[in-house]
Amino acid sequence: MIEKSIEVHNLTVSYHSKPVLWDVDFSLPTGKIVGIVGPNGSGKTTMLKTIMGLMKPDSGYTEIFGQPLDKVRERVSYVPQRESVDWDFPADVMDVVLMGRYRKNNLFRRISKEDKRIATEALEKVNLLEFAHRQISQLSGGQQQRVFIARSLAQQADIYLMDEPFVGVDAATEDAILQLLREMKNQGKTVVIVHHDLQTANEYFDHIVLLNTRLVAAGPKEEVFTKELLQEAYGGRLTVLSKLGDLISTEEFPLREPEFKENKPEK
C-alpha cells in the first residue's frame, strides 16, 4: 500500500466559536500534487493551519506520515499566504530564505555556512539568486511569492503545504512555480496547495480535496472533478448547516461537550 502523506480524521474546527470545518475526513497519497479546492470561506486555509498545528481542532485529529506533527516537523514545510506578513519588514531576500533553516535546536546558534549554501541553492531554484540582497519591500508580488517558496525549499522537507501560492502572481511566475512543483513531485515530494480558482485546478493537480465547510469529495482529480460534485461545492452554502453554525456561535453552545474527545486512541 502507498504510504499516506496526510490523514485528516473526523476534523471539526471553529473560529471564534463558529464552526468552519465540520467532520472532515480524508487521507492523501504521497508523491502527488494535491489541491485543496473550494469557494471563499470554505475552510481551506483553516484546514492547512490545523494540519500545521496553528489552530486547535474541536475534535478529530490530523497526522502526517502516520505520526503526529511534532514527531515529523522537519519533514513538513509550510508556505503561508503572501499577504499574511508585512513586506516592509527590514530584511533582504536572503534573510527571509535563511528563516527556512531555523530549527528549535539551532535557535540560539548563528547561521552556518551550510545553511547559507542551502538557502543559495533554494534561491537558484526559484530564479531569484540575483535578488539575494534586494530589500523584500522592493519585490513584486510574484517575486515575494517565490521568496516564500525558496524559504520552504530551504527547509528540505518531504511534504509542502502552500496557501494560495498563485494569488497575485504574473503568468511567468505561475509557470515557473508550476514547473518547480512538478520537479518536486518527480523527486517524490508531496505538495498540498490551497487553491480557489476552478479554471486552473484541473490542470494543476493530480489529486483534489473539494471542500465547503464539510468535505464534498476527495480523490484523484478524474473522480472529483465532475459537474455534480463541483456544483455541490460551489452551489452556495448549505443553509441549514450555516444557520446551525450561527446559532452555536451566538448562543454559546459547546461545539463538543468537553467529555467527548475523539482523539487518536492510544496504542
Added chain:
Amino acid sequence: MDPIFLKVLIGTTLLASSAAVVGAFSYLKGQSLVGDAIAHALLPGVVLAFLLGDGRNPIFLIVGALVSGLIAHYGIGYIQSRTKLKSDTAVSLVLSTFFGFGIMLMSLIQRSGQGQQAGLERYLLGKAAAITMDDVYIFSALAVLLMVGVGLFYKGFQLMTFNEDFASAIGLPVTFIRFTFTVLTVLAITIGIQTVGVVLMAALLITPSAAARAWTKSLPTMLLLAAVFAASSAITGTYISSAIPKMPTGPWVVLVLAFFGFGSLIFAPEKGWLAKRRRAMANQKKTVRENVLKLMYQQEERSDLNVVLSDTDILDIRAMRPEKLRNALRDLKRRLLVVEHGSGYALTELGRSEGRRVVRLHRLWELYLTERLGMAADHIHPGAETMEHVITPEIEELLVKELGNPELDPHQSPIPYEEA
C-alpha cells in the same frame, strides 16, 4: 567630573539604549502602544512593592513591576482572544484600569505620610537625579541582560515579528519566545521609568526605532542605530538638564529623541520628506522639459521641416508658466537637446529622438487604453499626458509587445519608432 552627574549620565545612557533595542521589535510589530500600556500598568506593582518592601529596595521594585507588567500584558492578550474588542480598545482598557488603580494606591500611601520622603512620585514623571549608585549597578546589570537577551533570541524575535505562523509551523517554542520578549520589555520599562517616568516611557521604546528605520533597511543596523540615537539623546538630555538649573532630565531626553525622530523623518534618504520633495521637483522639471521636446517634435512632424520656435511661440501652442519654460529651455540647452538658433530654439538630433520617444509613449498609451481598457477615443488624452513621462523603457517594451508593434494610435496618427 561631578559624581552625581556621572551617575545620572551612565544610568540614563544604559537604560535608554537597552530600551531602544527591545522596543525595536514592538515598533516593527506595529504594537507601539503596548509598551505605553505596560509602562502605565507597572504603577500598581511598583506601589505595592513599595508597601510590602522597605520602600527603597530596587529588587523589590523590579519584581513588583515585573509581576504587574506581565499581568497587564497577558490581560491584553486574554481580552483580545476572548472578546470581540479591537486590540486598541483592549490596550486602552488595561492601561487606564491599571494606571487608575496605581494612582489610587499612591494616594493612599501618601495620605498615610510615608510616600513623600521615598519619592514615589519619581515613577510618574521620572527623576534621574534620584539615581543612586546601587541603581547604577542594577541598571548596568539589567542593560547587559537586555542586550544579551536580544542577541541570544535574535532569530526568534526576528521571525516572531515577521511571520509568527511560520515560527510556530517550524516548531519554534513561540510561547516561550513571546514570554521572554515580554519579560525583557517589562524589565526595560522598569529601569526606564526611574528616569523618564511612566508617562514618557513609550517614547524611549519607540522613537529610536522610528528614527532608525528611516535610515536603514537592515534589522541589525536598525537595532544598532536605535541604540545610538537613544544613547546620544540620553547624553545630550543629561547635559542640558545639568547645565541649566532646575531642568528635569527625563523630559529633555525625550525631547532630544523627538528631535532625532522628526529629523530622520525629514532628512532620511529615500523615505525622508526632503528626499521625496526632491524627487517630486525633479520629476516636475522632467515633465516640463519633455513637454517642450514633444511640442517641438510635433511641430516638425506637421511641417516636415526642422523648426525654430521662440518661447512666445511655444507659449502660444501650450500654456505654461513662462519662468518654468525658461528654466526648462536652459536645462535642455545644457543637456544638448536643443540649440539656440537666432531668436528661437531648434531640436538637436538627440532632442529630436527624445521628443519622438515622448510622442511615441503618448500614442502607445492611448492605444493601450482603447484596446485593453476599452476606453473611448475622446477620453484617453489626459491619461496619456501623464503616462508619457512615467513609462520606463522596460514598460515601453512590454507595451509594444503586448500591442503587437502597432503602427497607428487611436486617432490614426503614426506611432514614431526610432529608425534602426
